[in-house]
Structure formats: structure tokens, C-alpha cells
Amino acid sequence: MLSGGEMQANNMTHNLKEIFGYFKADGTFLKGEPYGSGHIHDTFYVETAEVTKDNYILQRLNNNVFKKIPELQENIERVTIHLRNKLREIPGSDIKRECLSLIPAIDGKSWIRDSNGSYWRMYIFITNHKSYNIVDSSGKAFEGGKAIGRFQAMLADMPGGPLHETIPWFHNIEKRLETFNSKVKEDPAGRVIFLGKDIENVFQREEKMKIILKLGREGKIPSRITHNDTKFNNILLDENDKALCVIDLDTVMPGFVHYDFGDAIRTVANKSPEDEKDLSKIAMDINLFNAYAEGYLSQAGSTLNEVEKEYLAFAPQLITYTIGVRFLTDYIDGDKYFKIHHENHNLQRARAQLQLVHSMEEQYDEMRRIINRLT
Ligand code: ADP
Ligand code: GN1
Ligand code: MG
Numbered sequence: 570m571l572s573g574g575e576m577q578a579n580n581m582t583h584n585l586k587e588i589f590g591y592f593k594a595d596g597t598f599l600k601g602e603p604y605g606s607g608h609i610h611d612t613f614y615v616e617t618a619e620v621t622k623d624n625y626i627l628q629r630l631n632n633n634v635f636k637k638i639p640e641l642q643e644n645i646e647r648v649t650i651h652l653r654n655k656l657r658e659i660p661g662s663d664i665k666r667e668c669l670s671l672i673p674a675i676d677g678k679s680w681i682r683d684s685n686g687s688y689w690r691m692y693i694f695i696t697n698h699k700s701y702n703i704v705d706s707s708g709k710a711f712e713g714g715k716a717i718g719r720f721q722a723m724l725a726d727m728p729g730g731p732l733h734e735t736i737p738w739f740h741n742i743e744k745r746l747e748t749f750n751s752k753v754k755e756d757p758a759g760r761v762i763f764l765g766k767d768i769e770n771v772f773q774r775e776e777k778m779k780i781i782l783k784l785g786r787e788g789k790i791p792s793r794i795t796h797n798d799t800k801f802n803n804i805l806l807d808e809n810d811k812a813l814c815v816i817d818l819d820t821v822m823p824g825f826v827h828y829d830f831g832d833a834i835r836t837v838a839n840k841s842p843e844d845e846k847d848l849s850k851i852a853m854d855i856n857l858f859n860a861y862a863e864g865y866l867s868q869a870g871s872t873l874n875e876v877e878k879e880y881l882a883f884a885p886q887l888i889t890y891t892i893g894v895r896f897l898t899d900y901i902d903g904d905k906y907f908k909i910h911h912e913n914h915n916l917q918r919a920r921a922q923l924q925l926v927h928s929m930e931e932q933y934d935e936m937r938r939i940i941n942r943l944t
Contacts, residue, residue: 576601576613583687585627589615591681592672592691596622606702606802607817608907609634614694623665624694625672629687630680634906635819638688640733642679645671645818651727652720666695666807667814698805698813704837707860709810713837714864716804716812717796717829721869724794724821732794732822739797739820740828742778742891746771749898758903760916767916770923771894778887781827781880789876795824799833800843812864826873830865830881831888837861838885839925844918851924853885855932859939866943878944882936886929893922 574586585601596617604614604626611629635641649669656662664670672691674681680690704710738744753761753768761768784790796803797820807813836843838857841850862881870878896919899906904915929936 574598574601576603583611583613583629583683585613585615588681588683588689589625589627589691591683591689592674594623594625594672594691596624601627605700609819615691624696626692626694628690628692630690632688635735637733637735638680639678641735641819642671642690644732644735644821645669646679647727647729647732648724648818648821652723655723665693666698669693669695669814669816669818695805695814695816697808699808699810700802700805702802702836703840703842704801704857705840706810707856709806710837710857710860711864712806712810712812713801713804713833714861714866715868716815716864717799717833718865718868718870719812720796720815721793721826721829722872725872727794734822735820739822740824740888740891741782742887742894743782745891745894745898746775746778749894749901752898752901756901758901760901760903764897764901764916767897767919767923771890771897774890774926778890780883781825781887784876784880785825790825790827790874790880791877792823793826794821795826795829796821797824797828797832799829800836801833802836804833826869826877827880827884828888830862831884831886832892833861833865834858834885835889835892835922835925841921843921844914845921846917848920848924851921852928853925853932855935855939858885858932858936862939862943870944873944878940882933882940885936886926886933889922889926889929893919893926896922 574584576583576585586598589598596619599616599618601613601615605612609631613627615625615627617624630638632638649671652668653664656664656667670693671679673679680688682688796815798817803817805814805816838853840854845851896915900915900919907915909915
């Protein structure tokens, strides 16, 4: 912490107190500090001086990743209004904790632009939540599944037309592979020479990964409103480890249910961190897979068609592969997209993801049996 609410992050100094002042918050700025382990935005926890008032999450938005911040914010406004309306109909809901609450800026928008050109937004801090990068029990996995199933079910009837596509082709593996291939050819950071085996691991699996897009084009699986970033630390649990709130709504937009199911399994059922260096430790835990699937299907099962259900067991392979390809692409590109904490971080992440795909492939038959039994 520097003076009077100033905070250094990513080699920039931000006056959090001044930025806080641009929002219509209830309470007086006491202090701010970096928060969480997201890979995209700069996130700060802001504590207010009054114990009875809310605390806040202040975020400097990554506008390298999100090119159209007003559209992004419009999506989040629409989604949170709709979720709040739904929660109002459920007796006993704790709306401030079960849904993100954006704080409007003084000019009425849900974001501001500071004198450096940075975009900021603010949410009420969700009290008494628990957030995990790793899941250590079936109970937590089940609750995670419930949270995402309920989230999708609640958004199914959101009025007002399609949401903006905040990142075009976000989970489109054909586009991701095109970008990967062109970066491999271009080799902008001179790293490709060291990556023979990694690139081979990607190429080997290219064809089978296109099936979900194909089913979508054939009209066999519908486009729905999906979250698209369901890693477990974006699902907050309450003090008793029960499903509380789905956060990180930046990528809520049209998608296939497989994207949310797959991304959640990628993190829920991996007993090791996303960036585990020791590949021998990486494996998908079939019991955690089972528990998440059970929680998810308890909420969303009745809305899915037969083809959607049939491909749920494949979804974790697709998304884990897609994210592995994205980490490797970013490594080849010289680390421009994801925040990294050391030089080879994106490579380590990519290798861990591709190892996890391998473990999912080995357990695919059992995963299918589990989904068949649950549906
Ligand atoms: P990123 O896109 O960088 O992952 P997130 O929106 O997920 O950013 O926020 C980063 C972290 O901040 C989350 O993983 C969570 O720990 C925390 N966080 C975000 N919003 C809230 C909130 N309203 N209340 C409590 N914690 C939050
Ligand atoms: C990013 O924002 P965060 O850290 O929750 C990324 C996801 C990746 C994830 C990998 C907008 O998620 O797509 O799966 O990192 N979000 C964006 O950990 O690119
Ligand atoms: Mg996040």
C-alpha cells in the first residue's frame, strides 16, 4: 500500500480511494488490497470504515481481453437484473449474497474510466463465502454442480434478445486451432523449437474435438445462455460449503451446455492445481466427476435433450483441451493474454491441461456409464 489509498498492481499505481469515490457506494473507503487469483482482471477488496456497511470488490477491467467494455457491462447488468428478479420470487433468498450486485457510478453507468484510460467496475463484496481452487470432497463438487445447473436454469427465460458476444468464438475450437496453427508458423517469441511433443499432443486430437461444433451446426444441440468460465473459483460456496453464488459473469453469452459442464469438471475433478508441474500427479477423480454431474443434473437434467446428455461425458475433454491449446498459444505468443507468475507459467499450465485430457480419455467409458445412470 502506498499513501492515501494508492495501490500498485501490474506496474501501475492506482488511487483506489479516488476510484471508489466515482461510485455510489454506501460507506467510507478505509483500505484496499489485491484479491483473489483470477487470470484476467486486477481485482481489489475494498473495506469500508463502517462495520455495518458493505465492503466491495473493485476491478480494473482487462480491455486487452474484452474489447467492448460497455457491451460487456450491459450483459452483466441484464444478467444480474434477471437473476435478482428470479431470487425475489424464492422465499428466504439472500439476494446480496446469491447474486452479484453492480454498484452504479455517479453518472449512472455501471463502469467508469479513470484518467489513465483504465476501465473500472465495482460489486458488493459477498460476505462469508468460501472459494476454492481445488475441490477435496464430493459434497463440494455436488454443490458446484447444483450452482451451475441452477444458474443455467434461471437464465433460460431471460428476456430481451441475445447477449453480446463479449469474446467472439470464445470456445470455438476450430477458431482456436486456426490461431494456434498460425502462431506456431509465426513463432513470435522463438519458443516453438522447444515444443515438439506439446504441439504433437495438440495435433493428435484435433479432429475428435470438433464434434460439439458439428452437432451445433446440424441443429442437434441448441445454443443456450451459458456462463462459459465455470472454473471452480468462480463458484462461491457459503460458510457451510453449500452453493451460494456464481461470479465472473464476463463471458455469459450464447453457448452449448457442454462448455460449462466441461470447464467445471476440468477444475472440480482435477485433484491437482491447474498449473501442476509434476505431471505424474495429474488425474481426473471419477468420484468428483460423479458428484458434480449429480448436482448439475439435479437442476438442469430435465431441460437437456438426448444428444446434449449423450455428449456430456465428452465435454470435459473438449474444454480441457481447448484451454490447454489457449495456454500453449499464449506461451508461443510471448504471454500476452493470461496473467503469469513466472516465465514458463503458460507452458506449465498447458502441459498440465493436456495431461488431464489424457486422464479423461482413459476414464471416458466410466464417465459415460455414470452419465447414463444419472440420466
Ligand atoms: P477474473 O476474471 O480475473 O477471474 P473475477 O471476476 O473472477 O476475475 O474475480 C477474481 C476473484 O475475486 C474471484 O475469483 C473471487 O475470489 C473474487 N470476487 C470477485 N467478485 C467477488 C464478489 N462480488 N464478492 C467476493 N469475492 C469476489
Ligand atoms: C480465465 O477469468 P478467470 O481467471 O476466471 C479465462 C478462462 C480460462 C481460465 C483458466 C475471459 O478465467 O477462459 O478457462 O482463465 N477467462 C477468460 O484458468 O479468458
Ligand atoms: Mg475468475
